[in-house]
Amino acid sequence: MIMTKPEEINIFQYLEARFNLSEGDRLYYSNLLKGYKGEQLFVKLLSDQAETWTILNDVILEWNNATFQIDTLIIFRNKIYLFEIKNYEGDYYIENEIWYTISNKEIKNPLLQLTRCESLLRQLLQHYGFRIPIESYIIFINLEFTLFHATTNLPIILPTQLKRYLTQLKTAHQSTSSNHKLAKLIATLRKDKSPYTKIPTYTYEDVKKGITCSACSSFEIKIIKRQLICMHCNYHEHIDAAILRSTRQFKTLFPDKKITTKIIYDWCQIIDSRKTIRRVLANNFTQLGHAKSIYYVDSSEIK
Numbered sequence: 001m002i003m004t005k006p007e008e009i010n011i012f013q014y015l016e017a018r019f020n021l022s023e024g025d026r027l028y029y030s031n032l033l034k035g036y037k038g039e040q041l042f043v044k045l046l047s048d049q050a051e052t053w054t055i056l057n058d059v060i061l062e063w064n065n066a067t068f069q070i071d072t073l074i075i076f077r078n079k080i081y082l083f084e085i086k087n088y089e090g091d092y093y094i095e096n097e098i099w100y101t102i103s104n105k106e107i108k109n110p111l112l113q114l115t116r117c118e119s120l121l122r123q124l125l126q127h128y129g130f131r132i133p134i135e136s137y138i139i140f141i142n143l144e145f146t147l148f149h150a151t152t153n154l155p156i157i158l159p160t161q162l163k164r165y166l167t168q169l170k171t172a173h174q175s176t177s178s179n180h181k182l183a184k185l186i187a188t189l190r191k192d193k194s195p196y197t198k199i200p201t202y203t204y205e206d207v208k209k210g211i212t213c214s215a216c217s218s219f220e221i222k223i224i225k226r227q228l229i230c231m232h233c234n235y236h237e238h239i240d241a242a243i244l245r246s247t248r249q250f251k252t253l254f255p256d257k258k259i260t261t262k263i264i265y266d267w268c269q270i271i272d273s274r275k276t277i278r279r280v281l282a283n284n285f286t287q288l289g290h291a292k293s294i295y296y297v298d299s300s301e302i303k
């Protein structure tokens with residue numbers, strides 16, 4: 001089971017190399033990335049069940065004008081598991097139901113988020129006629145995480161408990177079938193985009209053009225024969241692959257702009273032949289328009 005990288009992370013990754021991100025943006029991106037890595041780890045731990053269980057990741061839903069995001073849902077015939085994955089690192093403690101870092105800085109209580117998600121999901125499912133128990137947990141995935149003063153009745157799984165918990169879960173649901181009707185409903189209702197995204201505003205003029213190294217994001221690239229060679233890390237990439245990859249980056253950063261030979265030529269900077277660019281675009285996209293107004297789209301975009 002491969003988890004698709006959220007578009008938001010791709011955008012930040014490209015902007016990091018091409019745009020002057022503020023300190024706040026960088027902090028936000030680094031937290032985003034950390035959270036995503038935690039989710040990936042959890043997906044990996046469940047990968048041996050991917051064939052038999054219905055596991056949904058990064059599910060964004062809306063109920064009663066409220067949007068909520070669930071990291072992982074496992075849907076069985078008679079029960080749903082809802083997991084929030086936290087990749088926190090370091091020492092934390094709880095006092096009077098308030099969560100703090102070891103340096104006494106109060107943090108957002110992750111249990112409130114869990115309760116909110118569970119409640120909204122329950123209301124949504126009830127609305128569609130599903131009365132099914134939901135069991136929710138926060139999974140602390142990072143081995144470097146410690147939580148002091150946690151009572152045993154909290155719906156949390158600590159790193160030291162995770163292996164045991166998953167073994168129990170797998171044993172308990174060895175032969176439980178999935179609730180296909182419910183899985184289908186959620187697949188229909190889920191949204192692709194999070195409304196919480198904090199992508200900074202940028203224009204085409206604002207971002208640095210050029211092909212970046214696929215391995216280290218450096219702009220210091222030389223073309224020798226049909227290979228792009230990174231001066232920084234010596235990574236080699238075929239020119240066609242590099243143009244296609246850069247075009248994909250352009251499309252992610254500027255979804256509203258048309259892909260034309262002219263703009264990709266400007267975007268790549270270091271490719272001296274428009275013909276090469278035209279060939280790569282024609283081979284990988286569907287051509288629309290005529291003569292001077294030719295542009296390229298993915299075949300999936302044509303209705």
Ligand SMILES: [Zn+2]
Binds near residue numbers: 232
């Ligand atoms: Zn490189």
